[in-house]
Amino acid sequence: MFHRENQFPVCVFYRNSPEGHARTSFAADLHRRLNGDNGRLLVLLVQPPAEAELARRTLGPQALDAQSQRVARLVMDQTALPFESIQVRAVASRDEAGIPDGAIVVNRSLAGRRTPFAVMAVYSETSLECRGNGSLLIPFGAYESGQQAAAIGIPLAKALGKPVIFWHTTLQRPGLTSSVPAEHMREDSVAVMHSIESEADRQGVSFETVVEHAARIPEGIVDFAVRRQVSLIVMARGRRTVCGCHVDQVLTHSAIPVLIARS
Amino acid sequence: MENIATQRGFLQFFKTPRATTWVIALVNLLKVTGKLGAGGLVHSQVLIADGIHNLADLAEGLVIGLVIRVSGKPPTADYPFGRKNVETFTSLGIGVGLLYLALQFIVKSLAGLLSLWPAADVAARSVASFLPAVEQVTTSNATFPWLVAVTVGSFILSMLGSQYEIAIGKRSGHQVLVDAGREMRSDSKIEMVTVFAVVGERVLHGTSIAYLAPVLEHGATLVVALMIMHTGWELFLKAWRVLLQHSIGHDDQIRQLCCGLAGVLAVRDLKTFQIGQLAVCKLDIVTRRGHEAYPHLEAGLRDRLQAYLAENEFPEAEIKVAFHAPERSWCRMAFAIVQEGGARIVAPTLEKATHLAICAWDGAEHDRITIGALPDSLPAQAALLARHHVQTVYVFGDESEQTVDELRKHGIGIEQAQSYLLPVMGLRFEH
Secondary structure, X not given: OOOOOOOOOEEEEOOOOHHHHHHHHHHHHHHHHHHOOOOOXXXXXXXXXXXXXXHHHHHOOOHHHHHHHHHHHHHHHHHOOOHHHEEEEEEOOOOOOOXXXXXXXXXXHXXXXXXXXXXXXXXXXXXXXXXXXXXXXXXXXXXXXHHHHHHHHHHHHHHHOOOEEEEEEOOOOOOOOOOOHHHHOOHHHHHHHHHHHXXXXXXXXXXXXXXXXXXXXXXXXXXXXXXOOOOEEEEOOOOOOOOOOHHHHHHHXXXXXXXXXXX | OHHHHHHHHHHHHOOOHHHHHHHHHHHHHHHHHHHHHHHHHHOOHHHHHHHHHHHHHHHHHHHHHHHHXXXXXXOOOOOOOOOOHHHHHHHHHHHHHHXXXXXXXXXXXXXXXHOOOHHHHHHHHHHOOOOOOOOOOOOOXXXXXXXXHHHHHHHHHHHHHHHHHHHHHHHHOOHHHHHHHHHHHHXXXXXXXXXXXXXXXXXXXXXXXXXXXXXXXXXXHHHHHHHHHHHHHHHHHHHHHHHOOXXXXXXXXXXXXXXXXXXXXXXXXXXXXXXXXXXXXXEEEEOOOOHHHHHHHHHHHHHHHHHHHHOOOOOEEEEEEEEEOOXXXXXXXXXXXXXXXXXXXXXXXXXXXXXXXXXXXXOOOEEEEEEEEOOOOHHHHHHHHHHOOEXXXXXXXXXXHHHHHHHHHOOXXXXXXXXXXXXXXXXXXXX
């Protein structure tokens, strides 16, 4: 069967637990929304070489296939995806999973570190719209992380047919009495805002830009996301940050799924 | 400019609850004077009944002014929710008063209807001596236009007054004003019946069916009384429910709104009640998220519920949220494993296993895992599993009939694992 190369292949590391099932359901829903009947949901099983060798000797060479078949059937039963839309692959480690370019990996533990692929951190949500049809939220600051987030967030919003909210928080500029937060923005933040807004315009994605004075950035992002009932927060890790990364703090505070761009 | 400012200030004054009570009191005074005067002049039971009803409204309006002052006091340590319920007590009193009035009018109208059959009237009065005397309506060409003016004017005043009172009550958050406005709206319906009775009586006067005029008069009084009773019962029931902390009646919608928030698994418990126009919601929310997420979840719940309740007659709402982890249902399960050095996989069968991993499962995670060597004989293996209260054993391959039977004797099931990889089966190893 021919499978079209997908813009956003979706992968999930499988685990047989209620949280694992929620992640798998979320990944299947995302795959369906992004790829329709094209392509396959990649279900990954981490199989260290020592375990692989032990399984080959103890269970026989056919055990790997049997395992893949059983997991695929389980995923099919859980998600109602057709059997042929599920590809189960055993990989030696998370780092050597052979994840395709541009893929979104639904996983929580990987969200806490830098990865060469985008990671979707999901909590108890079983689909992108299980709590309603919300927008995508892309917070941005004065540096490149906002643009990196927008680089995946805008085409993803386009593929999902959702609008985007660009969100920024700024400190009060000393001496400026204006009550309009946008007037307190730094020049480099304004430049980032213009670049991501023009990108959204170029791709034909409808957007809204909100500038606020939040006491703390991560809490401000989560509070805004909850208040506006967004479906997904899209962020990227800043290259300079060595401690107190906003992405990690949002992951700790948010119950809304968070997509972290590759870094 | 000063004139405009003065005019605005004057208009603002009429938007205050205090001014509303005085305006409504004036309206009721006009209605009482007109109806009792005209009713007494022509001996109309229906007009007198309605006039007495308005007299009660007048007294009630004056009490409302006092109640609003008390209920408007801010919350204190002794009254953490304020004194809003004093309005509910008043609403309860109004309800009881209206029910009493309605009962009186019902007796009067029934007595009036009974008087049309003299034999039955005499028999009834010999048993029920409390039945009131019946007076016949005596309208004339001279009094009729005044009667119409009084009843129609009263109807218009009630319609306008009720709109005014409800609007100011909702705006200022005084339930007692809203209730009084609703009561006045029902008064206007009563007054329509009165208009009908007065006009009907005059139309029938001097015709061949003039004998039906008293039926019309007393029948209309009965209808008025039943309408008063309906209003009284509604007010009484609503106040009764508030005072006994009945649920506010939106529980299903509140649960649905809560479950629509990301991170909320379920609403374990919901208690709602009302203090004046303040809705109080106590929520027990089940979530798997950690305590860092609680303030955001709470803010989200508060936003949603307050917006919903504001659209449903509760301008103020107090939301109390407690968060809980999902309830755990413990059980034990075991994995037959093959262990070689640091590598472990699920064994094809119990017979081929070298070790046994016994896990405490809490419904979401394997909470504690112990790994021990497996006894040689099948009965010893079954006894070990039974001693640890294991309910299910997982193997990767097909288990022999003999093993299945032996385990079944101890109430232990055996199942095929989807994967031979223990982490994939949900087992996390720290070492």
